[in-house]
Amino acid sequence: MPKPAQLLLQHQRLVDRERVLRDNIERIESALASDPEVVQLEEKVEAARGAQQAVAGRLHESDRAREDHRSRLRSREKELMSGRIRNPTELMQMSEEVKHMKARFVEEEDAELQLMEDVEIADDTMSAATAELEAARARAAAEAPGLRAELEAFRSELAEVESAKEQIWAEVPLAARTAYSRQRVQPAVAEVANNQCTACRVTVTSRGMQMLRQGEEIVHCENCGRILVVA
Numbered sequence: 001m002p003k004p005a006q007l008l009l010q011h012q013r014l015v016d017r018e019r020v021l022r023d024n025i026e027r028i029e030s031a032l033a034s035d036p037e038v039v040q041l042e043e044k045v046e047a048a049r050g051a052q053q054a055v056a057g058r059l060h061e062s063d064r065a066r067e068d069h070r071s072r073l074r075s076r077e078k079e080l081m082s083g084r085i086r087n088p089t090e091l092m093q094m095s096e097e098v099k100h101m102k103a104r105f106v107e108e109e110d111a112e113l114q115l116m117e118d119v120e121i122a123d124d125t126m127s128a129a130t131a132e133l134e135a136a137r138a139r140a141a142a143e144a145p146g147l148r149a150e151l152e153a154f155r156s157e158l159a160e161v162e163s164a165k166e167q168i169w170a171e172v173p174l175a176a177r178t179a180y181s182r183q184r185v186q187p188a189v190a191e192v193a194n195n196q197c198t199a200c201r202v203t204v205t206s207r208g209m210q211m212l213r214q215g216e217e218i219v220h221c222e223n224c225g226r227i228l229v230v231a
């Protein structure tokens with residue numbers, strides 16, 4: 001028959017194990033629910049898509065503006081060549097205007113080339129991000145069965161730990177239960193090795209050691225107050 005303090009130590013170890021198992025279960029459940037790398041890459045793809053659409057929109061606008069300027073330039077040139085305008089001042093003005101329009105057109109062409117380059121860069125960024133996301137999704141999918149198996153193992157161990165914990169608790173005498181529940185310093189139980197409390201390293205009195213060997217009563221460390229148990 002184990003001594004009360006030994007039962008408490010076993011109980012404490014099961015409580016510790018239970019905490020580790022619950023943390024593991026939570027970690028795996030959340031990894032299965034949403035893979036952090038996949039989530040991060042989904043955001044990256046969204047951002048790349050937004051940038052791609054914005055630059056494509058700018059290119060489209062620039063195309064339309066250029067089309068518009070081109071047709072205005074052509075109609076002006078036609079007018080200029082038609083010979084209908086005879087007033088030299090007016091002719092001069094119009095030829096100046098056509099010159100400006102041509103110069104602006106060249107500038108717009110350069111800007112458009114730059115935009116086309118930007119579109120290409122945005123497309124490449126989007127393809128790279130999409131490929132990364134697909135790889136991460138494939139990796140997450142490949143990992144899922146292993147994670148599920150791990151989760152199952154942790155869950156069944158947790159069930160065992162919980163029932164063992166209850167069984168042990170049921171064996172703990174009332175006085176020991178009370179001492180354990182009132183204990184504020186955690187962990188509540190400390191082993192004694194070489195006549196020392198392993199939690200605070202203070203030597204246990206010979207009277208304390210005597211009581212511990214008998215093992216029926218709960219002995220507290222005189223320094224840290226923990227419940228002592230002989231290792």
Ligand SMILES: [Zn+2]
Pocket residue numbers: 190197198199200201202221222223224225226
């Ligand atoms: Zn101590």
